[in-house]
Amino acid sequence: MSTAPVTIKDIARYLKISPSTVSRALKDNPEISRETKQQVLEVAALLDYRPNIVARGLKNRQSSTIGVIIPEIVHYFFSQVISGIEEVAYNEGYTVMICQSNDKSDREANNVRTLLAHQVAGILVSVSKETAGFKHLEEVKRSGVPLVFFDRAAPGLMADQVINDNRDAAFRATTHLLEEGHSRIAHFAGPQNLTIGKERKEGYLLALTGAGIALREEWCTEADTFEKAYSEVMRLYQSGNIPDAIFCNNDLTALGAMKALRELGTEIPEGVAIVGFSNGIFSEISEPPLSTVDQHGYEMGVQATRLLLKRINSVNKGEPPVTIVVRGDLIVRETSRIMPD
Amino acid sequence: MSTAPVTIKDIARYLKISPSTVSRALKDNPEISRETKQQVLEVAALLDYRPNIVARGLKNRQSSTIGVIIPEIVHYFFSQVISGIEEVAYNEGYTVMICQSNDKSDREANNVRTLLAHQVAGILVSVSKETAGFKHLEEVKRSGVPLVFFDRAAPGLMADQVINDNRDAAFRATTHLLEEGHSRIAHFAGPQNLTIGKERKEGYLLALTGAGIALREEWCTEADTFEKAYSEVMRLYQSGNIPDAIFCNNDLTALGAMKALRELGTEIPEGVAIVGFSNGIFSEISEPPLSTVDQHGYEMGVQATRLLLKRINSVNKGEPPVTIVVRGDLIVRETSRIMPD
DNA sequence: TTGTACGCGTTATCAC
DNA sequence: GTGATAACGCGTACAA
Numbered sequence: 090m091s092t093a094p095v096t097i098k099d100i101a102r103y104l105k106i107s108p109s110t111v112s113r114a115l116k117d118n119p120e121i122s123r124e125t126k127q128q129v130l131e132v133a134a135l136l137d138y139r140p141n142i143v144a145r146g147l148k149n150r151q152s153s154t155i156g157v158i159i160p161e162i163v164h165y166f167f168s169q170v171i172s173g174i175e176e177v178a179y180n181e182g183y184t185v186m187i188c189q190s191n192d193k194s195d196r197e198a199n200n201v202r203t204l205l206a207h208q209v210a211g212i213l214v215s216v217s218k219e220t221a222g223f224k225h226l227e228e229v230k231r232s233g234v235p236l237v238f239f240d241r242a243a244p245g246l247m248a249d250q251v252i253n254d255n256r257d258a259a260f261r262a263t264t265h266l267l268e269e270g271h272s273r274i275a276h277f278a279g280p281q282n283l284t285i286g287k288e289r290k291e292g293y294l295l296a297l298t299g300a301g302i303a304l305r306e307e308w309c310t311e312a313d314t315f316e317k318a319y320s321e322v323m324r325l326y327q328s329g330n331i332p333d334a335i336f337c338n339n340d341l342t343a344l345g346a347m348k349a350l351r352e353l354g355t356e357i358p359e360g361v362a363i364v365g366f367s368n369g370i371f372s373e374i375s376e377p378p379l380s381t382v383d384q385h386g387y388e389m390g391v392q393a394t395r396l397l398l399k400r401i402n403s404v405n406k407g408e409p410p411v412t413i414v415v416r417g418d419l420i421v422r423e424t425s426r427i428m429p430d
Numbered sequence: 431m432s433t434a435p436v437t438i439k440d441i442a443r444y445l446k447i448s449p450s451t452v453s454r455a456l457k458d459n460p461e462i463s464r465e466t467k468q469q470v471l472e473v474a475a476l477l478d479y480r481p482n483i484v485a486r487g488l489k490n491r492q493s494s495t496i497g498v499i500i501p502e503i504v505h506y507f508f509s510q511v512i513s514g515i516e517e518v519a520y521n522e523g524y525t526v527m528i529c530q531s532n533d534k535s536d537r538e539a540n541n542v543r544t545l546l547a548h549q550v551a552g553i554l555v556s557v558s559k560e561t562a563g564f565k566h567l568e569e570v571k572r573s574g575v576p577l578v579f580f581d582r583a584a585p586g587l588m589a590d591q592v593i594n595d596n597r598d599a600a601f602r603a604t605t606h607l608l609e610e611g612h613s614r615i616a617h618f619a620g621p622q623n624l625t626i627g628k629e630r631k632e633g634y635l636l637a638l639t640g641a642g643i644a645l646r647e648e649w650c651t652e653a654d655t656f657e658k659a660y661s662e663v664m665r666l667y668q669s670g671n672i673p674d675a676i677f678c679n680n681d682l683t684a685l686g687a688m689k690a691l692r693e694l695g696t697e698i699p700e701g702v703a704i705v706g707f708s709n710g711i712f713s714e715i716s717e718p719p720l721s722t723v724d725q726h727g728y729e730m731g732v733q734a735t736r737l738l739l740k741r742i743n744s745v746n747k748g749e750p751p752v753t754i755v756v757r758g759d760l761i762v763r764e765t766s767r768i769m770p771d
Numbered sequence: 772t773t774g775t776a777c778g779c780g781t782t783a784t785c786a787c
Numbered sequence: 788g789t790g791a792t793a794a795c796g797c798g799t800a801c802a803a
Contacts, residue, residue: 092574093491094549096780107790112782122788137569142547143484143493144780147795150434152484154527154548162512165711168504175503175530184544186495187528189516203525206483207495208435228478233433315715344715351717370506374656374685376692376717437796448774453798463772485796488779 095138103132115140146208154184155397156204156212160192160241165369166386167215170239173390174213181398183210190217198225211235211397216243218280235400239393240384244284249400251393251413255285258382258417259292262364263336265380265419267300269426271334271362275308275325277318277346279338286313286338289366293336305330313338318345326353333361334425340365340372340381347375347424363424366417377423389415436479444473456481487549495525496738497545497553501533501582506710507727508556511580514731515554522739524551531558539566552576552738557584559621576741580734581725585625590741592734592754596626599723599758600633603705604677606721606760608641610767612675612703616649616666618659618687620679627654627679630707634677646671654679659686667694674702675766681706681713681722688716688765704765707758718764730756 097115101108106125114121114129132138146152155178159167171187178185186209188200197217202225204212212229214236223243229236230248238250266274276293279286290309297304307330312321318337322345325331337343343365347357355361357377365372368383392413399405438456442449447466455462455470473479487493496519500508512528519526527550529541538558543566545553553570555577564584570577571589579591607615617634620627631650638645648671653662659678663686666672678684684706688698696702698718706713709724733754740746 092572094573094780097782098780108780109782109791110789112780113789116782120788125788137572139543139547139573141488141549141780143549144488144795145782147482147485147488147779147797148781148783150795162503162516163506163509165504165506168509171503171528172530175528179529184527184529184548186525187512187516188520188525189513202480206480207525208482208484231433231478232435341711348715370682371712371715374689374712375715435796438798439796449796450775450798451773453796454773457798461772466772482796485779486798488781488795489797489799491779 094141095136096141097138099136100129100132100138103136104128152208152210153182154186154207154209155394155401156186156188156200156207156209158188158190158197158200158204158212158214160190160215160217162187162189166240166367166384169386170215170390170393173387173392174394175390176387177391177394177398183398192217192219194219194221201225201229205229205232205234209234211237211401213237213239213393213397214243215239215241218283221282235397237393237397237400239389241283241285247410249396249411249413251389251396251415253285253384253389253417254414255288255417256292256295258366258419259289259336260296261292261419262366262380262382263293263296264299265421266334266336266362266364266425267296267302269334269358269362272300272302273308273331273333274302275332275335276310277312277321277335277337277342278309279313280311289338308332312345313342315341315345315348318342319349322346322349322353331361334358335361335363337363337365340367340369340379343379343381343424344371344375347379358424358427362426364419365424368420372420372422375424380422380425381420382417383420384417385415435482436477437482438479440477441470441473441479444477445469493549493551494523495527495548495550496735496742497541497548497550498526498528499531499538499541499545499553499555500528501531501556501558503528503530507581507708507725510727511556511731511734514728514733515735516731517728518732518735518739524739533558533560535560535562542566542570546570546573546575550575552578552742554578554580554734554738555584556580556582559624562623576738578734578738578741580730582624582626588751590737590752590754592730592737592756594626594725594730594758595755596629596758597633597636599707599760600630600677601637602633602760603707603721603723604634604637605640606762607675607677607703607705607766608637608643610675610699610703613641613643614649614672614674615643616673616676617651618653618662618676618678618683619650620654621652630679649673653686654683656682656686656689659683660690663687663690663694672702675699676702676704678704678706681708681710681720684720684722684765685712685716688720699765699768703767705760706765709761713761713763716765721763721766722761723758724761725758726756 190197365381531538706722
C-alpha cells in the first residue's frame, strides 16, 4: 500500500492556488506574501511533503549526488577516506553514491557507466590495481563530469588529484630504519603497475643509495598481503639471507612478516625491525605496536571532495588540474625502535 | 566546458526521426523495424549516448537506488555488511546511497529525510547507539518506502530485519569458557539501550545461571571501547577481584583488556581467558589470536538486501515482517583455549 | 512501423 | 503577488 508521495501539486490543490506559487513559497521567494507563504508551509508540514530532489535535478540539469569508486570498502584506509568524503558532501547538501571496483578493471568501467547514467555531479576515483587502460576514465573527462583522483591516480590522465607523498614518506621510513642502526634493510613492495607501489619502492631505494648502500635484489620483492609476507620471511630465513629490518608496503604485510618472525623466535625489533604503511587500527594494537606511516585517509577524503565541489561549482573553471599532496606522517612505535628499559 | 549530455532527442534529430521511435528502438521494442533499430543503436554508440536513469525513474515513479544508513563505515563489521549490500544491489541493477549517522539520532533523522527526498526505492538501516525515539523511522514506513533493519533493529517497530542470534551466540561463547574450566567469568558489556548489547548480556547471564554460578555485579560492567576495557581490567586488578575469563561485547574491547593484562604480566589464556565478538581483521592477527564470534557481516548485507528487493518488487506484498537470524559462529583461537605444547 | 501528445515533479519565465 | 506555460529526459497510450 505504498502511498503516492505528496507533491507540490497536492499542496496547490489543497490550498486552491497554483503549483508555481507553492514552489515559490517553499523556496522562500521574496515575491510571495507572508500569509500564503505561511499557509503553504503549514500544509506542507501537514501533508508531510518532501521535495523530490530527483525532479528538481532534472529541471535544473544538475544533481546533488557525487559518485565514488573505490577498490574495496573493507580496507580501513578506504573507509576512512569515505568518511571524509561523506562528511564534506553531507555538509554541502550532497549525497554520496558508492561503487566498489573490487580491484577489477572491467567492474570499474561499469561503475563509471552507472554513475554517469545516474547523472552524478562529479566522480571521485581511486583506480583499481588491475586498471591498465584508462578509456573509461577518459570518457568521464569527455563527458564534462568533474573527476578527482584520490590515493591512486591514473598516470597520464590530467585531472585533479589528492595523493600521498609516497616516495618521500617511504624515504623517511627507510631513513628512520637506517638511523636506528639497521643496514640490511629489505622491502616488501606493492604491485609495481600501481604508482603508489612504485613510488614507495623508489623512496626506499633513494634512502639506501643516499646512505651508500647497494640494493640486494633478493631483499626487494613484491609481497603485499599478509600471507605473501609470511612466506617471504620464511623463504628469506631458509635462504640464510636474513635482513635486520623490513620496510613493508602496508600494515597487513608488516603483520604477516611479524607473525613469521615470531614463529621463528626472532625478537622484534631487536632481531628484525619492521615499519609498515597506512596506520590501520591494528598497528596501534599489535604486539609490539607497529611503526608505520599515517596516510590521513579522512583528511584525503575531505580534500578530494572539496576539490571536486570546487570544480562542480566552476569556482576554478578552466584552471589546470590541481595536485594536492597529503604528507604521510611516520609514526614510530615499538617495532622499529629499541626502547630503553 | 561541460558538454551537455546526449539525449534521445539528439539521436532523433540526427536521424530525423521522432524521439519516441528512438526510445522504442533503444528498449528493443518488437514493433520497430530492424533497420531503424540498427541505425539508432549505431548513432547512440557514435554520440556516446547514456540513458538518463534519473529521468527514467521520474517517469516510471520508481528509482534504482537503495539507501543505507549505518553508524560508521570505518567499523570493519559495517564495511563488510556494505560490501554484501553493494554486491547484491549491483547485480540487480541498483546503486547504493550510503549515509552515516555517526551514532547520532538527529543525524539519522536527517539521513532518512535525505534518502526519501532522493526517492530511494528502499532503505536499509542499522540504528544509531543514541537512537531512542523512532519517529523518523516510522515516517519511512508511513511513506510506503520499504525498510529493512540489519544488525541493530528498532525495538517495537514492525519491519523486516536481519539480525544476529546475539543471545545464543553469547550463551555459546560463555559456555565455551565454562567448558574450558573457567568459573570466574566477567563480562564487558555494550550499551544496554541497544538490543544487541542487552541480548549478549542476557546470553552471558543465561550460561552462568545454567551452570549454577551466581552473578557477581562487579564483573559485569559496561565497557565497550578499547580504552574502557583497558582501565576496567586495571580497576579489577586493583580491587583484587580478579576473574579468570572475560567475555567481551566486541573485539576492540577484548584487545583493550588484553593490552592491560599483558602489562600486568598476566598470561593469556592461562591467567585470564578472553573471548571477543565480531571477528574483525585483527582477531586473527592479535597475539595470541583472539577467540571471537563471527557475525558474517557480508552475509547479513546480502540477506538484508535480498529481503529489501523482495519488498520493493512486491513479491511478498502484504506479508507480515520477516526476521532472518544469521547465526554467529564461535571461532575458538588461542585466547580461550590452553593449547597443548 | 512510426509519430503525436502528454505526464512524471519541479521551476524559470513571462504574463497579468 | 500570483497564475499559466513550457521545459528538463524519458516512456507510452493513442492515433495515423
